[in-house]
Amino acid sequence: MSQTTADPSTASTRRNRGAALEVTDLRIKYGETEAVKGISFAIQPGEFLTLLGPSGCGKTTTLRCIAGLEPASGGTIAIDGAVVAGPGKHVQPEKRGINMVFQSYAVWPHMTVAKNVGYGLKGSSKSEIAARVEEVLELVGLAPYAKRYGTELSGGQQQRVALARAIVTRPKILLFDEPLSNLDAGLREQMRVELLQLQRTVGITSVYVTHDQTEAMSMSDRVVLMRDGQIEQLDVPREIYRRPASEFAATFIGRANLIRGSLTGEKTRAQAAGLTVTTEDPYRGEGTDVLAVFRSENVVVGPDAAMLENRWDAVVERLMFLGRHLDVTLRLPSGIVRAEVPIDTPVTEGATVPVGVRARDVHFVRAQA
Numbered sequence: 001m002s003q004t005t006a007d008p009s010t011a012s013t014r015r016n017r018g019a020a021l022e023v024t025d026l027r028i029k030y031g032e033t034e035a036v037k038g039i040s041f042a043i044q045p046g047e048f049l050t051l052l053g054p055s056g057c058g059k060t061t062t063l064r065c066i067a068g069l070e071p072a073s074g075g076t077i078a079i080d081g082a083v084v085a086g087p088g089k090h091v092q093p094e095k096r097g098i099n100m101v102f103q104s105y106a107v108w109p110h111m112t113v114a115k116n117v118g119y120g121l122k123g124s125s126k127s128e129i130a131a132r133v134e135e136v137l138e139l140v141g142l143a144p145y146a147k148r149y150g151t152e153l154s155g156g157q158q159q160r161v162a163l164a165r166a167i168v169t170r171p172k173i174l175l176f177d178e179p180l181s182n183l184d185a186g187l188r189e190q191m192r193v194e195l196l197q198l199q200r201t202v203g204i205t206s207v208y209v210t211h212d213q214t215e216a217m218s219m220s221d222r223v224v225l226m227r228d229g230q231i232e233q234l235d236v237p238r239e240i241y242r243r244p245a246s247e248f249a250a251t252f253i254g255r256a257n258l259i260r261g262s263l264t265g266e267k268t269r270a271q272a273a274g275l276t277v278t279t280e281d282p283y284r285g286e287g288t289d290v291l292a293v294f295r296s297e298n299v300v301v302g303p304d305a306a307m308l309e310n311r312w313d314a315v316v317e318r319l320m321f322l323g324r325h326l327d328v329t330l331r332l333p334s335g336i337v338r339a340e341v342p343i344d345t346p347v348t349e350g351a352t353v354p355v356g357v358r359a360r361d362v363h364f365v366r367a368q369a
């Protein structure tokens with residue numbers, strides 16, 4: 001047979017050529033239990049990729065395996081095209097050109113910033129250490145703080161020290177395991193911005209692990225959504241949000257409205273408890289049991305709903321004023337729908353109101369049994 005049609009596997013091989021990191025069908029076992037069940041992804045140089053998923057889904061295990069701290073029980077890991085883990089192959093962690101940034105910054109309080117950062121270079125000449133430390137401190141904006149002690153630094157500065165220390169050895173890839181999850185909400189948000197800015201400045205390929213969807217969505221070039229040792233979806237944040245691949249993806253990321261229904265013969269229309277739900281995006285999954293997914297910020301309440309492709313009557317169950325918007329709980333024959341609407345929307349509790357969603361804001365995923 002002639003190979004005139006595009007073979008998706010060839011296409012992906014071509015795309016992955018030059019990948020900084022390529023993980024292929026990776027499996028990791030602890031005794032009899034498989035914590036990671038055959039996952040594959042590739043990262044381009046300079047990319048910020050996040051492994052996101054609930055606690056216990058295998059994020060840390062995957063990261064440790066990339067670092068060489070955990071043996072793979074199947075599959076391969078290649079860094080810059082060289083296999084570091086695979087059948088009969090296990091390159092030692094220190095030979096992989098990788099550094100890891102952990103939750104606690106572990107900045108030594110009794111050492112100066114320069115000493116903290118230079119520590120990883122011990123063995124090199126004094127002048128070389130001094131030059132490299134200076135270069136890296138400049139890069140992360142800590143040059144003026146070189147002589148300060150660990151105790152004299154703010155949280156943000158400590159994070160810079162930790163990052164400087166991780167990059168001073170010039171690793172090919174940086175791994176982060178929930179580096180911000182010990183911080184309180186305010187500081188965490190600030191650190192998120194700062195960390196991303198640093199990563200962009202340094203331009204280092206990064207794999208970041210978090211269970212926090214906001215962190216993942218706001219920081220990453222692409223997100224690997226994991227569940228129970230497998231990849232549920234891999235895409236840019238916007239696509240995962242707009243077109244979740246499954247019920248799990250729809251509910252884990254953001255707040256989604258779900259209406260359970262059956263396709264009506266067409267792949268863009270479903271019937272649910274007497275309602276019709278229409279999408280612009282034909283259903284690509286198996287079977288006819290679907291969930292219509294749409295976001296609360298795309299639900300229109302009141303007269304403006306009349307011109308939308310999806311238009312239903314709903315009873316207003318509850319109103320909550322949240323400053324920037326009004327959170328409306330609506331009852332439809334199919335169940336509850338939440339809407340985020342402008343605060344001046346004329347609605348009252350107990351009233352029946354028209355509710356609408358544009359077809360392009362609705363997405364169908366397979367309904368789980």
Ligand SMILES: Nc1ncnc2c1ncn2[C@@H]1O[C@H](COP(=O)(O)OP(=O)(O)O)[C@@H](O)[C@H]1O
Pocket residue numbers: 030035053054055056057058059060061062
């Ligand atoms: N050293 C270990 N021995 C046995 N099981 C482990 C070990 N480390 C992790 N696991 C199990 O592997 C699964 C994945 O864990 P982990 O990678 O730490 O998840 P995450 O980082 O996503 O929270 C969990 O079920 C966990 O209990």
Ligand SMILES: [Mg+2]
Pocket residue numbers: 059060061
């Ligand atoms: Mg973990």
